[in-house]
Amino acid sequence: MKPEDQRLTSEQVGSIVKMLGLTTDREFNCSECLQHVSEFAEYQLANKPVGEVIAKVEQHLALCPECREEYEALIKILKAGQ
Amino acid sequence: MGRLDQFQSRSKFTTWAQAIALNVAFTELRRKRWQDLSLDALMADGERMTEPAMIADDLLGTDEDRTRLVATLRHAIENDLTPKQRAAILGELREMPFDQIVELLGTSRSVAYKMLHDARRALKRRLHEAGITGADIQNAFNL
Numbered sequence: 283m284k285p286e287d288q289r290l291t292s293e294q295v296g297s298i299v300k301m302l303g304l305t306t307d308r309e310f311n312c313s314e315c316l317q318h319v320s321e322f323a324e325y326q327l328a329n330k331p332v333g334e335v336i337a338k339v340e341q342h343l344a345l346c347p348e349c350r351e352e353y354e355a356l357i358k359i360l361k362a363g364q
Numbered sequence: 365m366g367r368l369d370q371f372q373s374r375s376k377f378t379t380w381a382q383a384i385a386l387n388v389a390f391t392e393l394r395r396k397r398w399q400d401l402s403l404d405a406l407m408a409d410g411e412r413m414t415e416p417a418m419i420a421d422d423l424l425g426t427d428e429d430r431t432r433l434v435a436t437l438r439h440a441i442e443n444d445l446t447p448k449q450r451a452a453i454l455g456e457l458r459e460m461p462f463d464q465i466v467e468l469l470g471t472s473r474s475v476a477y478k479m480l481h482d483a484r485r486a487l488k489r490r491l492h493e494a495g496i497t498g499a500d501i502q503n504a505f506n507l
Binding site: 294295297298299301302305307309311312313316317318319320321323324346347348351352355356359360 | 370372374375376379380382383384386387390394433434437453456457458459461462473474477478481484485487488491
């Protein structure tokens with residue numbers, strides 16, 4: 283591995299500090315997010331305000347690119363079916 | 365079908381089923397993409413994060429806030445995290461699938477997520493103790 287490959291890029295350092303900015307003492311993990319994401323998606327598509335519990339889905343999606351990828355795919359499917 | 369008992373009627377059944385199907389499909393795709401990476405390689409990357417070369421020199425430029433932020437962050441990664449926490453953070457930064465991080469660390473999803481969560485909280489606490497505010501971070505990295 284070349285020395286430069288061992289360095290974190292500015293984007294990665296930025297990602298760390300962005301993650302830290304979003305970190306809270308109590309947050310959903312991926313399993314908890316999956317339990318609630320379908321409800322969150324329906325609220326979002328209906329433009330309905332979400333409660334405190336479902337708001338944790340939004341916070342997790344901001345931190346977790348995998349869950350966000352799945353959520354975005356779900357939204358596309360739901361929109362296509364409307 | 366094995367997850368049917370997890371449906372709790374918070375949404376339409378079809379929405380829930382599609383969310384589960386997407387999760388299963390994406391999990392399998394990610395597993396195949398990352399299946400050749402070993403724990404040793406990830407841990408070695410975690411060790412390399414503590415070396416001075418871990419952050420490109422151009423980040424340590426003349427901007428005082430950025431320099432202090434990066435130095436504090438690097439010190440915290442080196443001193444406040446366990447080797448597995450460092451490896452997990454690096455895996456996350458490299459967009460490694462969470463299931464792959466779980467597998468490589470040899471633990472459960474809930475334990476691995478707590479490990480990452482604790483690591484983020486420790487780094488955040490260290491920045492806070494150093495007097496680095498959210499505004500400092502936003503200014504330094506144009507977030």
